[in-house]
Amino acid sequence: MATNYDDVMTQLVGAGLQFDHLVVGKMQRCKVEGDREKRGWYSVHELVLDGGDTVLVGSYGIWRGDDNGTQKLTLAKRSLTDDQKAAIRARLAEDRRRADAARRADAARAAEQAEAKWRECQVEGEIDYLTRKGVRAHGVRFAPAGAVLEWDGNQGKPYTTPIGSAMCIPMMDAAGRVHGLQFILSRALHADRIKRIERDKEFWPAGIEKRGHFHLIGMPTWIVLLAEGYATAASLHEATGLPVAVAFDAGNLLPVAEALHKRYPRAKILVCADDDSFGHCRECRAPVRIADGADCPACSKPHRCENAGVTRASSAAVAVGGRHVAAKFVDEEGRWAKFQAQGHKITDYNDLHLAEGLPIVRAQVEEALRTVGWQAPTSAAAAPQPGGEGKPALRPIETLDELLERFALIYGEKEAVFDRQERMIVPLAGMRNICISRELHRRWMEHPTKAIVRLDNVGFDPTEKDRKITCNTYAGWPTKPKAGCCEMLIDLLAYLCSAEENADAVYQWLMKWLAYPIQRPGAKMQSAVVMHGPQGTGKSQFFKAISSIYGPYGLTINQAAIENHRNTWLASRLFILAEEVVARQELYQVKNALKELVTGETVYVDPKFVNAYEEKNHVNIVFNSNEEMPIVLEDDDRRHLVVRTPYAPQPEDFYRAVKREIEEGGIAALHAHLLDLPLGDFTPHTKPPMTASKAALQDLALDSTTRFYREFVAGAIEGIKPGVVAIATDVFDAYRTWCNRINVKPAPMPRLINALEKKHRIECARKRYLGADGKVMGPHGVCFIPEYREQPDRTRILVAPEKPPAEDERTWIGKHAIAFRNAVKDYKGAANA
Structure with a gap:
């Protein structure tokens, strides 16, 4: 045994350290008199002196904050050599380093435990402490029912204490990291624990670093x-x-x-x-x-x-x-x-x-x-005001817990996250900049439990039925209906429809079309509305009121928005009012984009700073225009309701009354009216009624090949009769001459023949035939042009020419082809005359 064993024990015990037996050779943590935590430490080593005696040397201390309180063990009446003194100094320095490292490890471990426990606690709760102190809960949490705290205990015997409903206060650093917790105990629920520790507060876990937090x-x-x-x-x-x-x-x-x-x-x-x-x-x-x-x-x-x-x-x-x-x-x-x-x-x-x-x-x-x-400085910025559309003002994020709850990393996206509060995809840099410090953002990036979602888990789902969508940009219907008067708005819509022959049918269909997606959020109508006519009739006034019902999910756009490939405006929309969006024939891509908005299941959104992504299409669209041809419609279109408004506007008093009704809550009343409107058997696929305006618009939009075909089979081209068999090149010759007469640019021959064959179902085939000199010609492209024939019931149908049974096909085709070619020559001659 070391000769100074008793002396060392006296020094350690006298300093307040408590331990069962002295451990030599490595640093030990121990409790201190009057303290439940192991704040004490000692590091004792054996040293053989020149005379052969073995003594104990080393250091000890008690942690107070970040100070380990190092004290050197004294050797009474001992003579040490210089080497021994140097060895002791080196050992003491090493002891201090080890003590510091052990303390840092304990603090890191405690911080990890505290952060996990903090996440388990609940935001809502009650405790008698707050009532007794007369204050409210500010940034604290409450332990859930059945929660316990884990303690190491004496002699390696861990135990737990119940803390259900206790108030939890986080001990944080300036970057928002939790280092420890203070639990405020309830006198009603934790009386035994309070009696034992003689206070109603306790810090957890053991080893926390309180200093500076x-x-x-x-x-x-x-x-x-x-x-x-x-x-x-x-x-x-x-x-x-x-x-x-x-x-x-x-x-x-x-x-x-x-x-x-x-x-x-x-x-x-x-x-x-x-x-x-x-x-x-x-x-x-x-x-x-x-x-x-x-x-x-x-x-x-x-x-x-x-x-x-x-x-x-x-x-x-x-x-x-x-x-x-x-x-x-x-x-x-x-x-x-x-x-x-x-x-x-x-x-x-x-x-x-x-x-x-x-x-x-x-x-x-x-x-x-x-x-x-x-x-307060007079130049200080004004206090943050509430955000737009009733949203709370944005503020810096101060805690890791808020980051973990609010943001989800989108896997596969180029540095993008989903903001659950704002219900939107934002660049990672935007999230980083809203953090109170870069350190806070780094801790989120390194956190093992941060939310990570796939791109297909992010979407706009107003139906809230898609289980795949866990990050929904839809935050609920943004406006509230309220019973009231909307008669003027309803009268305005009835007036807008009144110029059509079937005005009542148009009005009834349009009201149900407007009501259906309001009654069933997210419903995609398989049709669109085109409202065109003179200025000042109230088109925009009514449909902007409809757009207001949709709040941020409604939008008014123009031609520039449609043509811009950065179509961020399309993201998370339910209703779009397209003002003066003219889909000219030359803008095929715009025409197709508009068609895709009406019928497509998905839309492709290409915002700045974030990769483009696909989103389910919930957009319903109304086109408003003062143009005679506001949109290009195909001649077989079944998706658009076209309404031409009356030429004469209503008196100014009428529009002032509409405006006054809107100011007095008419939009909320219209919302309520549409919510309660009976729909009957109306569905998103219910076809819009045909109108004279639509027929006129379709006629204006016809391409030259279809217009030529219609005039041809109707016998409306001078000198050229239908019900014939013609060589394809002669048909194209007739078509080109016809285009020159009406001053339109002809389509190439392959497009004409393709339109006749594919769109209008004309038989076109390669055939041999007899020429004017009796020689066999071909095979050449031959078109069998039908003609209208009246039936016994006085209806007219198109009938293709038929070869007489006894006549040779080559002879029959040749006879028709020669006659048609001569007719075209006469037609061309008349055109040039």
Whole structure:
């Protein structure tokens, strides 16, 4: 055994370290007298002296914040060589390094446990502590029912304590990382635990690093207040509206003040001290008033009490160029009497709040600010206002927990995330910039439980039935219906439809078309509405009212938007009003884009800064135009309701009445009316009624091949009769001459023949035939042009020419071809005459 074993034990035990037996050769953690955590440590090693004696050397200490309190074991009356002294110094240095590393590891482990426990806690909850203190919950959480805290226990025997419904306060750094938790216990639910530990608060887990970590109530601006406990901070915040940091105890005021000053260098720091004016004599435990002198009136010995709250607050304020202030109570003698009788201290601003009210707390803080000449800068930015469309104003993100809850990384996208609050895809850089610090964003990136979704999990699903969509850009219907008057708006729509011969059928269909997707959000109507006519009839007034019902999911666009390939406007839309979008024949891509909007199942969205993506099409579209030809319609179109508005507008009083009705809640009333409108058997596939306006628009939109075909088979081309067999080149010759006569550009021959064969079902085949000289010609392309024939029931049908049974096909084709060619020559001659 080492010759100084007893001496070493005396030094370690005398320092307050508690352990069962001395371990030699490696660093040990141990408990300290009066403390439940293993804050003590020692590192003892054997050293053989020149005389052969073995002694114990090393160091020990007690952790206080980030100070390991290293003390060297003393060797009484021992002579050491220089080498031995050097060896001991090296060993002590190594012990300190190991102690520091062990402490950092403990703190990191504790932070990981605390963060996991914090995520388990709930935002909503109640506790008698808040009622007793008269304050609200600010940024805290509540342990769920059945929750427990895990403890190591003595002699390697772990145990748990129930904390269900306890209030949980996070201890964070300036980057928002949780390092530990303070649980406030309920006197009703945790009475046994409170009795055992003799307080209603406990920190968890073991090994937490409290120094410099805090809980923020509010966001530091030009100023931040600093207080010891949560209730004090909550009272200060509720009284003044100013941001307050909770330091948890007086010893942490200075480290927290320094951390806040480093993170918010422009913010002034007002330390709001607990006024610890009273205490108990260390010798006889009698109550003493510190202001009465250094000696105890009861035993006449130094009481060794200090006003720790004010002293520490003053030191913290001086270190960061701040100021400190302590609560002032009207009844100081009553305060002293209560302490003498009950041992209960009335010291802080929560005590002042309960005794004299929040206005007194506010007045004292404001007086302190006036005294030191502090006030909010006049050039400071105005307080954030609510965002558009009723959304809350955006603010910086301060905690990792908020990042984890709000954002999901989109796998496969180029640096994009989904923002669950804003219901949108945003660039990763946008998310990074809204974080209070880059460190906070890095911690999210490195976090093992951050949400990751696939691109097909992100979408716009107003039906809310697609299980694949877990990140929905739809946030619910944005406007609310309200019973009221919308008669003028309904009359306006009826007037807009009144010029059509079947006006009532058009009006009834259109009302149901408007109502269906409002009654069934996300319904994609397989049709569109085209409303065109003179200016000033009220087209825009009515359909902009409809668009308003859709809130942000409705939009008015123009031609430039349609032609722009950056079609971000198309994302997450339910209704589009297209004003003066003219799909000219030359703009085939625009025509196809419009058709895809009406009938396509998906749309392709190509925004800036984020990869293009596909989204399910829920858009229903109305085209408004003053043009005679607002859109190109195919002659067999079944998807568009075309309405030409009356030429004469209503009197101005009518439109003023419509405007007044809108201002008085007419849009919400129209919303309610459409929600209640009976739909009967109307579905998204119900075809729109045919109108004379649509027929006229289709006729205007006909391409030259179809118009030529119609005039040809109707016998409307001078000198060229249908019901013939013609060589394809002669048909094209006739077509080209016809185009020249009406001054339109002819299509190429392959397009003409393809249109006749594919679109109009004319038989075109390669055949041999007899020429004028009796020789066999071909094979050449031959077209069998039909003609209209009246049936017994007086209907007319198209009938193709038929070869007489007894006639040779080549002879029959040749005879028709020669006659048709001669007719074309005559037609061309007449055209050139």
